Amino acid sequence: MAIANDELTASWVFAGWTLHGYGRLTGQNVDLQLPPKEWHVLRLLLASGGALMTKDHLLESAWPRREVSEESLTRCIYALRKHLKADKGFIKTIYGKGYRFTCPVNVQHRALLEGTREQRLCSACGQVQHD
Numbered sequence: 813m814a815i816a817n818d819e820l821t822a823s824w825v826f827a828g829w830t831l832h833g834y835g836r837l838t839g840q841n842v843d844l845q846l847p848p849k850e851w852h853v854l855r856l857l858l859a860s861g862g863a864l865m866t867k868d869h870l871l872e873s874a875w876p877r878r879e880v881s882e883e884s885l886t887r888c889i890y891a892l893r894k895h896l897k898a899d900k901g902f903i904k905t906i907y908g909k910g911y912r913f914t915c916p917v918n919v920q921h922r923a924l925l926e927g928t929r930e931q932r933l934c935s936a937c938g939q940v941q942h943d
Contacts, residue, residue, distance in 0.1 A: 814894040826917045827899055831858060837895060844895065849874050853888050857903060857913040866910040 825833040829839035835851035837844055846854065852874045870942055871885055889911060893900035902915040 823920045824855065824917050825920055826858065826915045827902070829896070829899065831855065840897060840899065842895060842897070846895070847891075849884075850888055850891055851896075853885070854892050857890045857911060857928055860913055861917075862912060862914060864906055864910050864912050868910075870910065 814852070822833045827839075829837065829842075831837050831846075831851070831854055835846045835848065837846050837854075853870055856870060856873055867882055867885060871880055874888070875884065889903060889905075893903055896902060899915070900915055904914050905914045906912055
């Protein structure tokens with residue numbers, strides 16, 4: 813199965829929230845479609861396993877081959893925190909370095925719901941790692 817298909821069928825679950833593979837964020841009385849950059853940045857943070865995600869890595873991954881300022885990332889993080897409301901503290905700023913996602917995350921694949929398999933995300937690129 814292609815990674816693109818896995819991304820569309822995977823969901824990332826944390827503290828009553830679910831980020832669906834197609835960019836929809838649900839939970840805590842929220843059900844919204846994230847803009848592509850917000851979805852990509854949140855997916856990278858969720859995949860990090862609590863490790864520091866540097867600003868440079870996030871910028872290069874979410875805005876590949878583009879000249880973009882740190883302000884774009886800052887606005888994206890601000891928007892994500894606003895969506896997460898009371899749980900906005902899950903995205904911690906490590907001043908001068910980047911961001912860390914502090915809540916445990918489970919990756920569920922549609923096949924897992926049918927009882928067949930679970931996949932993990934690469935903390936470097938946010939892509940699905942196959943068992």
